[in-house]
Amino acid sequence: MAMRDVLGWRKKFGVMGPSTNTVVQPDFDMMRPPGVTAHYSRIFTPNAHAVSNETFRAGAEVIGANTLDAVRSVMTCEPDYLVMGMSAVTFFDGVKGADRFVRSVEEESGLRISVGSHSCHAALQAYGGVKRLAILSPYWPSMNAEVIRYFGDMGYSTVRDRALQCPRWTAIAEVTPAELVPVLRELDGDDVDAIVQVGTNLSMVRLAAAAEMWLGKPVIAINTATWWHALRANGITDKMDGFGRLMAEF
Known part of the structure; x- marks a missing residue:
């Protein structure tokens, strides 16, 4: 053995x-x-x-x-x-x-x-019934366009997105949950089925879990x-x- x-x-x-x-x-x-x-x-x-x-x-x-x-x-x-x-x-x-x-x-x-990309798609499929997304990232708009393109290829439409435009790689980990809460609220709406956060150096695992409760819809942290x-x-x-x-x- x-x-x-x-x-x-x-x-x-x-x-x-x-x-x-x-x-x-x-x-x-x-x-x-x-x-x-x-x-x-x-x-x-x-x-x-x-x-x-x-x-x-x-x-x-x-x-x-x-x-x-x-x-x-x-x-x-x-x-x-x-x-x-x-x-x-x-x-x-x-x-x-x-x-x-x-x-x-x-x-x-x-x-x-x-x-991350395929895992987020699999997660959305697990929840079921998700077609319209809002996307949050620490990226810059040119990279958000790539994320939107991927999800479009997978059959989703992106209603809104937000790129935090962090000025250096380590600055991504310096974004606090308190800063992210209002961003999540701005991204949310009746026209959004789920919010997806990308960028693995952005600390969202705990916050996404909490946000699901007060937004009443899937909030997927990429990690x-x-x-x-x-x-x-x-x-x-x-x-x-x-x-x-x-x-x-x-």
Whole structure:
């Protein structure tokens, strides 16, 4: 009988995320059921201090180009599955671009992977009846356009979106829940079925769960969706309270 890792006796997940990201790793750890471990491999990412509408995509593409190095690094711990802890590159060029990114990682590693874009779609499908979205991101408008394009390819319409336009990668993690509450209220409306937050360095796991209660509709934090997707893709169906309906019910 094959021996299992004493802590990751159910699954070992390899997680790739930008070296500037300080949110996704603790977010995933908060939602980790017994017997599942997450092993973070940092994608080298210079901390740009003058991110703009023109430079955001170029900077994100640097992260995308360095991803396979992080994949090769984390593979040395022999994970069972991979999780992408950076969302922007998984929305580039719509569904075709997302599929291309997944293929590149899976061909390099020989493992399957959960990515933010496809995980959010799967989460929306789990809730059911969602067609009209509002989108919240720490990005710049040029990147929001890519997110809207992806969801359009998947059959959703985006009613409203908000790009927080954070000026550097680490500034994303400095946005507080108190700042985000009024933004969520502005995005909401009778013409919106669900709110989706993208950008894995934006701390929204707890806030999204709370917002579902006072908005009365799905509010999907991308870190919750991605982690949920990875668990369910591996047959791990543990339900967890405190992280919204996605983790508690589906």
